[in-house]
Amino acid sequence: MNKLDYVIDGFEQVDEDGIKLSTYSIPTIPHNVVFDPRTNDELFLIHNSVWNRLYVRDLIIDNDLHFMSGVWYEDLLFGHQYLIYAKRAMVINQQFYYYVQRPGSIMSSMTSEKNLDIKIVFDELIKYYKEKRVYGQYKELIEFMAINEFYIATMVRLIRTNTMDLAHQVRDAFEASFPNYQKNPRIASFPMKRKLVYKLLNMKMYRILAKLFK
Known part of the structure; x- marks a missing residue:
């Protein structure tokens, strides 16, 4: 995809029976357009998950990026650390990820x-x-x-x-x-x-x- 190093999509939130609870999309950023994520304020502020995104492995390794262990909100930290190294990003208007909301999950x-x-x-x-x-x-x-x-x-x-x-x-x-x-x-x-x-x-x-x- 044009040598992208950061791809973001939406997701569906479903319950344990697969019933859709909500749909998350990103209407504030143009879709299917390559942009510099370091200069896009909207990207900085969207949903702080890591599981609906694609990353470049070399960027993670070369910059020694890791998840902080034992804490909540580690996605927020990792995602914003990665963001300053990415140069070519794209938001796609799809929901490829299905997030299962379990009653006893951590964020519940x-x-x-x-x-x-x-x-x-x-x-x-x-x-x-x-x-x-x-x-x-x-x-x-x-x-x-x-x-x-x-x-x-x-x-x-x-x-x-x-x-x-x-x-x-x-x-x-x-x-x-x-x-x-x-x-x-x-x-x-x-x-x-x-x-x-x-x-x-x-x-x-x-x-x-x-x-x-x-």
Whole structure:
């Protein structure tokens, strides 16, 4: 495929009986067009999985890339480490991967303290980008991704299950890592519902959020 070194497709989420639960596609990036992934902001921010993508083995070996063991969110770290080495990417408008959502799967364990691993992963990503001297280029994007994944997604998960002690720990960890997050200019791009959730989180109106996501 034109010597691509990064290919991304959508996926189908199904239950254990093969019944489709949802379809994930990537409408924000043109399909079947070769582009430089290092300069595409949308690619940086899409779903943080590794199993619906194709990689070049030599890029992984030559740059000594590994999955961080024993932590959740390792896909986020590995994918964004790989991204800075890829030069020719393509998004295809297909769902070749079927993700089976099992009731007891790791990401369904919404009350686990492993939710705090997200701080470890973001700290490691920032450290890696600084070591590779590209952090300045991606700082705003990393912070915005953290607002979405570290703050909004994780907090909402914990609020929905009334795991408030852990939610407070996550919030403290997020604000320690990203103290100036409210100044991120990309927040203005949030759709209306996400902007509402973001504002309610900032105002610590957790009961309203719990009702909103019932």
